[in-house]
Structures are given as C-alpha cells and as structure tokens.
Amino acid sequence: MTTTATAPNHMHTTPQHPAVDAPPRRRPTWFWFLAPGLLLLLVFFFVPLGNIVWKSFTDPTFGLANYRNLITDGVSVRILLRTLLTAAAVATLTLVLGFPYAYAMTRVSKRARSVMTILVLLPFWTSLIARNFAWFILEEGNGLIDRFFQLFGLDDVVLLGTLTGVTVAMVQVMLPYMVLPLFTSMNTIDRRLLDAAASCGAPWLTAFRTVYLPLSIPGVVSGFSLVFIMSLGFYITPALLGTPQQALIPQLIEIRVQRLLDFGAGGALGVVLLAVTLLILGVVARIAKPTSTLDRLADK
Amino acid sequence: MSRILKAWVAMVVVVLLAPTLVVIPMSFSDSTTFSFPPKGWSLRWYQNFFQSPEWVDALFDSLKVGLLAAVIATVVGTSAAIALDRSRFRGRSAVQGAMMAPAIVPSIVIAVAIYIMFLRWHLTGSLIGFVAAHSILAVPFVIVAVNTALANYDRTVEHASASLGAGPITTFRRIVLPSLAPGIASGFVFAFVTSFDEVVVALFLQTPDLRTLPVKMYNSITLQIDPTIAAASSLIVVITTGVLLIAQFLPRRRNENAS
Amino acid sequence: MKTAPHALVAVVAGCLLLTACAQSNANGETQPGADATGAITFVSTGGKFQEAQTQAWQVPFTEKTGIGFVNDGPVDESKMKAMVDGGKVTWDVLDTSAGAAGQYCGKYLEPLDFTVVDRSKFDPKTVGDCGVPAYFYSTLLMYDTSKFADNPPTSVADFFDLDKYPGKRIVPPELSVGLLEFALLGDGVAPDQLYPLDVDRALRKLDSIKAKTTFSTTYGQIQQAMVDQQVTMALTSTARAEAVLRAGAPFTAVWDKTVVNWDDLVIPKGSPNKDAAMQFIALATDDGPSSDFSRLSSTLPVNKDIATQFDDVQEAINPFAPGREDGIVYGDALWWSENLDTVTDKFTNWLVG
Numbered sequence: 001m002t003t004t005a006t007a008p009n010h011m012h013t014t015p016q017h018p019a020v021d022a023p024p025r026r027r028p029t030w031f032w033f034l035a036p037g038l039l040l041l042l043v044f045f046f047v048p049l050g051n052i053v054w055k056s057f058t059d060p061t062f063g064l065a066n067y068r069n070l071i072t073d074g075v076s077v078r079i080l081l082r083t084l085l086t087a088a089a090v091a092t093l094t095l096v097l098g099f100p101y102a103y104a105m106t107r108v109s110k111r112a113r114s115v116m117t118i119l120v121l122l123p124f125w126t127s128l129i130a131r132n133f134a135w136f137i138l139e140e141g142n143g144l145i146d147r148f149f150q151l152f153g154l155d156d157v158v159l160l161g162t163l164t165g166v167t168v169a170m171v172q173v174m175l176p177y178m179v180l181p182l183f184t185s186m187n188t189i190d191r192r193l194l195d196a197a198a199s200c201g202a203p204w205l206t207a208f209r210t211v212y213l214p215l216s217i218p219g220v221v222s223g224f225s226l227v228f229i230m231s232l233g234f235y236i237t238p239a240l241l242g243t244p245q246q247a248l249i250p251q252l253i254e255i256r257v258q259r260l261l262d263f264g265a266g267g268a269l270g271v272v273l274l275a276v277t278l279l280i281l282g283v284v285a286r287i288a289k290p291t292s293t294l295d296r297l298a299d300k
Numbered sequence: 301m302s303r304i305l306k307a308w309v310a311m312v313v314v315v316l317l318a319p320t321l322v323v324i325p326m327s328f329s330d331s332t333t334f335s336f337p338p339k340g341w342s343l344r345w346y347q348n349f350f351q352s353p354e355w356v357d358a359l360f361d362s363l364k365v366g367l368l369a370a371v372i373a374t375v376v377g378t379s380a381a382i383a384l385d386r387s388r389f390r391g392r393s394a395v396q397g398a399m400m401a402p403a404i405v406p407s408i409v410i411a412v413a414i415y416i417m418f419l420r421w422h423l424t425g426s427l428i429g430f431v432a433a434h435s436i437l438a439v440p441f442v443i444v445a446v447n448t449a450l451a452n453y454d455r456t457v458e459h460a461s462a463s464l465g466a467g468p469i470t471t472f473r474r475i476v477l478p479s480l481a482p483g484i485a486s487g488f489v490f491a492f493v494t495s496f497d498e499v500v501v502a503l504f505l506q507t508p509d510l511r512t513l514p515v516k517m518y519n520s521i522t523l524q525i526d527p528t529i530a531a532a533s534s535l536i537v538v539i540t541t542g543v544l545l546i547a548q549f550l551p552r553r554r555n556e557n558a559s
Numbered sequence: 560m561k562t563a564p565h566a567l568v569a570v571v572a573g574c575l576l577l578t579a580c581a582q583s584n585a586n587g588e589t590q591p592g593a594d595a596t597g598a599i600t601f602v603s604t605g606g607k608f609q610e611a612q613t614q615a616w617q618v619p620f621t622e623k624t625g626i627g628f629v630n631d632g633p634v635d636e637s638k639m640k641a642m643v644d645g646g647k648v649t650w651d652v653l654d655t656s657a658g659a660a661g662q663y664c665g666k667y668l669e670p671l672d673f674t675v676v677d678r679s680k681f682d683p684k685t686v687g688d689c690g691v692p693a694y695f696y697s698t699l700l701m702y703d704t705s706k707f708a709d710n711p712p713t714s715v716a717d718f719f720d721l722d723k724y725p726g727k728r729i730v731p732p733e734l735s736v737g738l739l740e741f742a743l744l745g746d747g748v749a750p751d752q753l754y755p756l757d758v759d760r761a762l763r764k765l766d767s768i769k770a771k772t773t774f775s776t777t778y779g780q781i782q783q784a785m786v787d788q789q790v791t792m793a794l795t796s797t798a799r800a801e802a803v804l805r806a807g808a809p810f811t812a813v814w815d816k817t818v819v820n821w822d823d824l825v826i827p828k829g830s831p832n833k834d835a836a837m838q839f840i841a842l843a844t845d846d847g848p849s850s851d852f853s854r855l856s857s858t859l860p861v862n863k864d865i866a867t868q869f870d871d872v873q874e875a876i877n878p879f880a881p882g883r884e885d886g887i888v889y890g891d892a893l894w895w896s897e898n899l900d901t902v903t904d905k906f907t908n909w910l911v912g
Contacts, residue, residue: 118548137323175315
C-alpha cells in the first residue's frame with residue numbers, strides 16, 4: 001500500500017535508500033534463514049521417505065500387492081500385533097513405575113527436584129548401546145538375573161532372547177520419556193485442591209482418586225502415547241536382546257530390507273508403522289500437547 | 301512424603317541407574333566371552349580399545365561425524381528457529397512441523413528410507429551422507445533448545461539497540477546471538493550427543509571404511525563377541541555422567557556467586 | 560540484512576563441501592578402480608578361522624606381490640548384492656558357500672579368469688564359472704557331555720528330541736551348510752534321497768525345536784554359546800568345534816551323520832581390485848597354502864590327495880577319520896546354486912513367523 005502511494009513521487013525524486021522500504025522485504029530475509037534447513041530436510045529426509053512410500057506401491061509391480069501380502073502372509077499381521085502388545089506392556093509398566101516418581105517430584109523441594117530430574121535424565125544421556133549391553137550381560141544364561149532366581153530354586157531364567165527380556169530393558173530406556181511429561185503435567189495441578197477435598201471430609205485416597213488422578217490424565221496420556229509410539233519403532237533393544245523367532249516390526253523391516261533386499265515389502269511395513277504413529281499422535285494431539293515433552297527435555 | 305513413596309522413588313532410581321553399572325566390572329574381566337561375573341581380572345580390554353585400529357578409527361569416525369553434524373544442525377536449526385519465531389506467513393506451522401518431523405518418524409523407517417535412497421545415490425559409507433543423515437536427525441533438538449532460549453528472550457532490547465542507531469546486522473550480531481548463545485550452545489551439545497549416540501541409521505550406512513563407535517559396539521556384541529565393548533561402554537558411561545553432573549552443578553555455583 | 564542470511568547459506572554450503580573434502584582425503588578406496596595397487600579387502604567368517612586364512616594365504620601373497628590386505632566380515636551375501644546393485648563395491652574377495660557362488664554367478668560375481676587360476680587343480684564337479692573351492696569343511700552335531708553323560712545322544716534325530724535331551728540348541732548362520740539336510744536326516748530321510756530338499760518337511764521338523772533354538776548370526780556366536788555352555792547341543796563347523804574344544808568346553812561330536820561342503824572364493828562384480836584378487840585366489844588354492852590352511856583350521860584342502868597332519872584335538876572332530884567315513888553326507892552345491900534365494904526367502908519368513 002505504501003509503495004503505490006509513493007510511486008508517483010518515486011518517479012520524480014532520486015531513488016530512496018532500501019532501508020526505508022525494509023518492512024516488505026522482511027519476508028525474503030526469513031526465507032533465506034529457513035532455506036538451508038528446508039533444503040537439507042527435503043533432500044535427505046522427505047525425498048527418501050517419499051521414495052520408500054513410492055516403492056511400496058511400485059516394487060516389484062505397480063499396485064497394492066505389497067500391502068495385500070502384508071495382510072495375507074500370516075506373518076506380518078502377527079508381528080504387528082506382537083509389537084503393539086509389547087509397546088503397550090512397556091508403556092503400562094513405565095507408567096506404573098513412573099507415576100509415583102513424577103508425583104514425588106512435585107512434592108519435594110526445588111533442589112531435590114533437580115536431583116531427581118538429573119537422575120531421570122542420566123540414562124537418557126548415556127549411550128544407548130552401553131545400556132543395552134548391560135542388559136545383555138544381566139539377562140544372559142548364568143547372568144545376574146538368572147543367578148538371582150536360582151537362589152529361589154527357579155532354574156534357567158534366561159531372559160535374553162525373550163520378549164520379557166526385551167520389555168524389561170525397554171522399560172528402563174523409556175522411563176525418562178514417561179516421567180518428564182507426567183511431571184510437566186502434574187506440576188500444573190494445584191495441590192490446594194487436594195487440601196480442599198480434605199477439608200470437605202474426604203480421606204486422602206478418595207481425594208487422590210477423584211481429584212488428582214482425573215487432573216493428571218493429560219500427562220498420563222501424553223507420557224503413555226509417547227512411550228508407546230517410541231516402543232513401536234524401537235529397533236536396537238529387540239535386535240540385541242530378542243530373537244528372530246519373536247521378531248517385532250522394526251526387526252521385520254530390517255530383515256526385509258537388508259537381508260531379503262525386498263524394498264517394496266520393507267517400505268510397505270514402514271508406511272504402516274508410520275501411519276500408526278501419526279494416527280496415535282493425531283488422536284493424542286486433541287487431549288495433550290506432546291511437543292511440550294521435547295521442550296521439557298531441552299529444559300535441563 | 302510417605303515412606304512407601306520414598307521407597308518407590310528409590311526403587312525407580314535403582315532401576316534407572318544400577319543396571320548400567322554392570323558394564324564397569326565387566327570391562328575388567330579377562331575372559332574372551334561375556335560371562336558375568338568375571339572370573340579373572342585384567343586391563344586388556346581397555347588396552348585393546350585404545351590400541352586396536354578398528355576401535356580407535358570408530359571413535360574418531362564418531363567424533364568426526366558428530367562434530368560436523370552438530371555444526372550443520374546448529375546452524376540450520378538456529379536460523380530456522382529464529383526465522384520461525386519472528387515471521388508470520390501462511391504455512392508457517394507446516395514448515396515448523398516439517399523441521400520437527402525427523403523426531404516423530406520412527407528411526408527404523410528413517411534408516412531404511414535413507415539406506416535405500418543412498419544406495420541409489422552411491423552415498424552409503426560416505427562421510428557426507430553420514431553427516432547429512434545425522435544432521436537432519438539432530439535439527440529438531442536444536443530447534444527445541446533455541447526455542448526455549450527464545451521464549452525467555454525479550455525483544456525490546458533490539459528496539460533499544462535500533463533506536464541507538466545500530467543496523468539490523470549489528471543488532472543481530474551483538475544482541476540477538478549473544479542472548480541466545482546458551483540455548484544455541486545447548487542445542488549444539490544435544491546435536492552432538494544425538495549423532496554420537498545414533499545407532500540405527502549408522503548400522504545401515506556402515507562400511508568397513510566408516511563405522512561409528514556405536515556401530516562397532518553393536519557389532520562386537522552380535523558379530524564378534526568382543527568384550528572391548530565393556531571397556532568402551534564403561535568409558536562412555538563414566539564420561540557422560542561426569543560431564544552431565546559438572547554441567548548441572550557449574551552454572552549453579554556461578555549463579556550463587558552472582559547473587 | 561540480506562548479507563547475514565546469505566552468509567548463512569554460504570556457511571552451510573561450506574560445511575557440506577568441507578565434509579566432501581574430508582571424505583575424499585580420509586577414505587582412500589571409495590572410488591571403484593581408483594587404486595590399482597590398493598589392498599585387497601578379504602571377507603570371511605572372522606575369529607581364528609580368518610586368522611588362519613590370513614596366516615596361510617594372505618601372508619605368502621603379500622610376500623610375493625607386496626599387496627596388502629584389509630580383513631572384514633562376516634560374509635553377508637545380501638550386503639554384497641546391495642553393494643553391486645548400488646554400484647559401490649568395497650569387497651574384493653569373499654569366502655562364501657558353493658551354493659551362493661553358483662546362484663550369484665554373473666549377476667553379482669565376476670567370472671574367474673582361468674588363465675590366472677588353473678582350473679585343472681580342482682575336481683571338475685566342484686568348479687564353477689565364478690568360484691573355485693578353497694577348502695572342504697563339515698557341519699558336526701555336538702553335545703555337552705556334562706549334561707548328557709549317562710545316556711548320550713547317538714543319532715541326528717536326538718538333536719530334535721527335547722524331551723530326552725532338554726536344553727537350548729544353536730545352529731549355523733548359513734543355510735547351505737546343512738541345517739535343512741540335518742532336519743531331513745533327523746526325520747528319517749535316507750542320505751541318497753535328500754535332494755531335491757523337501758524344504759517344507761525340513762521346516763516342520765525344525766518347528767519341534769524352534770522355540771529353543773538360537774539361529775546364530777555368526778559362527779563366533781556358536782563358539783561363544785558352546786564355551787559358555789549356554790546350549791546343550793549344537794550344529795557347528797569343524798573350525799569352531801576345534802576352538803571350543805581347545806577352550807576346554809565339554810563337548811563331543813555325535814558320529815551319526817555329518818554334512819560336508821566346500822566353500823568357494825569369489826569376487827563381487829565391480830570389485831576395485833579384481834586382478835589382484837584373481838592372483839590371490841590362484842595362490843590360496845595352491846597345494847602349499849591350501850594344506851597350511853587346513854592344518855590351522857581343521858578343514859580339508861582342495862587337493863584331496865594331500866594328507867593333512869591333524870593333532871589329537873583336530874582328529875577328534877575329523878569326520879574323515881577311519882571308521883567315520885560312512886556318516887559323510889555331501890551337500891549338493893548344484894541344487895543350492897539354483898535354490899539358495901528361494902529357500903532363504905522361505906526360511907526367513909518361517910523364522911520370524
């Protein structure tokens with residue numbers, strides 16, 4: 001609008017300094033700021049992703065053959081269900097372990113809270129492989145867990161190579177991702193509501209159940225869905241501690257792509273996994289804000 | 301706080317931290333297998349870690365890739381975060397979502413996608429491919445870190461600077477960047493750790509010439525039965541724990557001195 | 560204000576350029592055909608076995624030609640196929656099963672130059688266009704004597720009997736070394752009726768032990784599982800069996816049936832050091848290096864006329880020792896050449912199901 005108004009004057013006077021016209025030019029500036037990132041992501045992220053989606057519909061033949069095979073080969077569906085169940089188990093166990101921890105974090109002094117936060121974040125920062133290796137040693141035959149159960153007369157409790165072993169290890173890996181969203185949400189709950197309930201005559205347990213728990217649901221949903229989604233796509237722990245006979249979706253994807261060089265089928269599995277992830281995220285987005293977890297993780 | 305709650309917290313802490321400690325005694329075992337507890341003691345695996353060319357190469361490959369990826373991710377992520385914070389255009393939230401997408405897509409899907417694409421582009425086992433792949437994985441973390449700094453940043457200082465006659469570049473260089481520096485720095489650290497610790501994509505892209513440390517560690521459990529991984533794990537655990545604790549307590553002391 | 564973001568783009572571009580430069584300096588042999596005097600990348604199954612190959616084959620070759628070696632492993636035929644398809648081959652010589660050598664000849668493997676490698680050295684039935692036999696080895700059935708001292712297993716069928724012989728099993732990472740053959744033999748099929756393999760029947764037999772079996776991903780894994788006594792029965796190669804016995808693990812072989820195969824040395828298509836690789840294969844299959852290797856690895860040399868000196872431990876696991884030859888079952892490399900890929904697909908799907 002400004003330019004059209006000044007245009008007639010522009011014709012009769014010397015050209016003005018560009019800085020005066022600065023406001024309309026700010027958009028191209030931010031474009032340049034965003035360009036490198038968008039280009040990087042386009043070339044190395046979106047194009048490869050698009051490629052496997054494309055391949056899932058075209059390799060080896062054009063059409064839905066890969067997806068049809070997924071449903072009919074009797075293996076993929078079973079593995080998908082197994083993965084969903086395992087992810088649910090991991091999320092549930094971490095919720096059970098993490099909820100009291102997060103609750104305790106809201107109740108302690110600021111200093112104790114930061115200590116508790118560091119303790120939760122420590123494994124998050126420690127090498128994932130190192131942690132999985134530790135579980136490998138613990139779960140192997142005649143490892144510490146096996147020997148521990150031998151004390152009680154239970155022989156041959158070798159968790160290595162079982163889904164139980166994978167689940168246990170994943171719970172440890174996923175705990176931070178449960179505790180932090182829980183805490184972030186619980187921190188917003190006004191504890192005086194509990195006091196108010198007490199003053200109305202409710203015993204502590206009832207007050208907790210009817211007042212606190214419902215208010216903590218956004219955090220619970222946030223943490224549960226985050227852990228669930230991450231467990232679905234987690235490759236390292238099942239690959240290291242599990243077996244092919246009890247493969248989860250990420251292992252199946254790896255086998256199809258690397259061992260059988262079947263890019264179409266692998267791509268189709270990946271698309272299915274991605275679709276499930278996005279579906280859950282979409283549903284959860286209406287109840288809680290998952291990105292706040294990432295903010296919390298950044299906020300050490 | 302009730303005793304049950306305290307006990308529960310203690311138990312969770314044990315679950316979180318204790319298992320990892322197993323790697324430390326394991327690293328001093330003199331056996332060539334992973335049997336635990338060790339029957340004999342030796343420093344051979346630490347020796348092997350620092351002397352075996354494969355392990356040393358893996359360590360340096362990880363550092364190389366990590367630093368390069370961290371630089372690129374920090375530059376890209378910081379400029380993106382600032383741009384997204386200050387601009388208002390249609391599709392802004394789409395762009396924001398796009399830049400955060402690598403954190404949402406399951407890593408196995410990203411890994412096979414990149415692997416299949418890189419096979420076509422002849423980029424498997426190339427440093428540039430590795431760095432690019434790790435950069436995109438790290439960008440979301442940088443954006444989050446810088447966003448946190450941006451949230452606490454008050455733009456009125458910029459207006460003051462402009463009113464004093466400073467041009468936009470000077471303001472950017474002298475006011476904006478220094479104020480955001482802690483956020484940018486922590487974004488850099490996030491990016492480096494993300495790359496240094498990344499396993500899945502690295503497993504697919506590995507070649508004899510380019511193997512990062514996590515990949516070498518993974519291979520030494522699954523392929524080679526090499527207890528050197530215990531030494532490597534112990535070193536990483538001790539170093540990252542130490543750095544994290546120092547990073548946590550150092551600023552506090554500075555703040556205490558300031559106040 | 561425009562210069563700042565432009566500088567930004569320049570910085571990012573600069574970084575990418577820097578990595579490209581760093582790459583070409585750091586990784587010497589990434590470009591195929593770049594280095595004619597470059598080291599040969601030799602790929603095998605690792606451990607003492609590959610050390611023996613280094614000792615018996617690579618050392619004399621380096622002495623003779625001055626060309627060095629880079630050792631890698633394990634052998635992964637899929638990885639090799641991906642390399643060839645992707646146009647970026649970093650492996651020069653592979654120690655692979657005869658079946659794989661036949662199956663991938665031409666498309667993924669270089670045809671051998673028989674003016675360099677003397678074809679007459681070998682039994683005509685064992686030579687292919689892309690691979691020549693490097694050694695003969697066997698797949699043995701072994702059991703933990705500390706667990707089954709009283710009523711030891713005596714036949715292949717016992718491997719599949721979890722009631723009488725409880726405990727975990729472990730089997731080799733390669734399909735064509737005899738896993739399916741053992742399953743059929745254990746199911747009562749006569750050795751001369753094995754081929755063509757009834758894969759479905761073999762998989763059904765394997766179903767009986769599937770839950771308790773570790774399908775190893777490397778031979779090293781088998782060795783470790785036996786040494787740590789994590790399994791009570793194992794199908795293993797003679798080389799790894801020797802290592803296990805020398806480590807003092809209480810295992811003994813069951814002399815009912817053993818499956819004998821040979822491995823080939825092959826060159827992936829597009830290998831950057833093809834000519835040197837051919838010369839290496841010629842040397843590795845000569846009588847001297849061949850029998851040296853056999854002695855070090857408990858295998859049998861290419862030229863069966865050479866008698867190899869085995870010590871006591873090696874003799875204990877030698878299926879060609881007097882009295883044991885009746886149990887020898889030769890794998891059919893030709894059948895595997897034609898069926899390796901389809902059987903692998905079927906097997907992999909069965910495994911994860």
